[in-house]
Amino acid sequence: MTTIVREKARLDAALIRTQARFVELRSAAGPDPVFSEFAASEIAIELDLSCSAAAAQLKLAHTVIYRLPATLAALEAGAIDLGRARAVVDATDSLSQVHAAAVEEKVLARGGRASHTLFRQALRRAVLAVDPDGAQRRHEKQRRERQVRIGPLDDGMAELWAFLPAAEAQAAYQRIDALARCAGAPDDPRSMDERRADVLTDLLLGRHHDYEPVHIEIGVIVPADTLLGLTDAPGELAGHGPIPAGLARDLACAANATWRRILTDPVDGSLLDVSRRRFPSAALARHVRTRDRTCRFPSCRKPAAACDLDHVQPHADGGTTDP
Known part of the structure; x- marks a missing residue:
């Protein structure tokens, strides 16, 4: 199985090189490679993708080739997979070329980690380490964009979504979880997910049901x-x-x-x-x-x-x- 995964990574790297070359052939004149309006359409037809998905693949290929050569080398060697390569692209998108290279060096030196989650966490840690000033500015900008949204789902359900600073979000979840663990009687038929959802609704709508105080740390x-x-x-x-x-x-x-x-x-x-x-x-x-x-x-x-x-x-x- 490992051999198959490594071979797939090598083929993904070959596809990236091919798509990057295609971008070169279809690029408009100028310092930045802006491929023609029909380039993504050509790729979309060839690979049975939507035009937007094809454009995203072309952008990924160009970024990996010209900004993240160490990531491409790791993909070709099977040290990481395409998902991890995309994670490097996402994590370094706002960084300078020098900082992006430093993040690559820090993270790829220890391989792909045990999961995509751990790999992305390592990337976040490296970005914070190599560009602390930029990280602080980005955090302050993101904090100003905090928001709550609602969206309809099937079967009479809806999704309530919040974009919050990590500290407040973590504390809020811990309180919801602690209250949910205290709320159910031994014969309560609800799952923990159901109890957490009920606690959240009760708190937001003012139905406290005499919840016991809980200590959150x-x-x-x-x-x-x-x-x-x-x-x-x-x-x-x-x-x-x-x-x-x-x-x-x-x-x-x-x-x-x-x-x-x-x-x-x-x-x-x-x-x-x-x-x-x-x-x-x-x-x-x-x-x-x-x-x-x-x-x-x-x-x-x-x-x-x-x-x-x-x-x-x-x-x-x-x-x-x-x-």
Whole structure:
């Protein structure tokens, strides 16, 4: 199976080279390659695509060839697949050529990761690291575009969608999830998804149903030198992923007790200020969940706070209760 996947990646790279050459042959005059209005139509007919999908493929091919040669090389070698190559294109779209190359070098040096989600998270972290000023500007711009939308769905349903800053969205979800876990009786027939949906609706419509207060704690993981303002290395929001250094500093210094500041060593990333039996102490449990951040099964992104703690070596077989 691995051989087939690598061969498919090689063929995808060959198609990218072919499409990039086609763009050259159909480009209008000028410094930027703007292919003719009919180029995408020609590709669409050949590959049974819509014109918009064909245009997107041509743009992807040109970008990979001329801006991201290391990504193309990794695709040809089977180190990454086409989905990961697209992720590199998306992540570096707003960066300069120099910064894009630096992101490629950082991320591709460790391969494709265990999943697309982990690969995209690595890309976000690298973008924040190589262009911290730009990352802060982009965050501020995106924050100004926060919004809520509604759209109709089939069978009498609808979709309510919100575009929010990551910190507020993470805290809101944690509160909804905690209330939903407390809301159901043992014989409640609803699934957790149903209960979360009901809690959200109750809160928005003012039907509180005497929900018990719940404690929400969101970890803001900050390298010590970032918190001190010595560098702009990205921080991390537990359950979300990398965030700009400026945002990490703001959250870590906030007075709101919802946020727990977690300092890490800038050299090796080890935890500095989370304190340390068969069952772990509260401090040790917090330490492990903070360190691991998510479920340890490859590709699983379930937040560590929602996972079970267990010994690597069974306690009955002599396993110790330590980090």
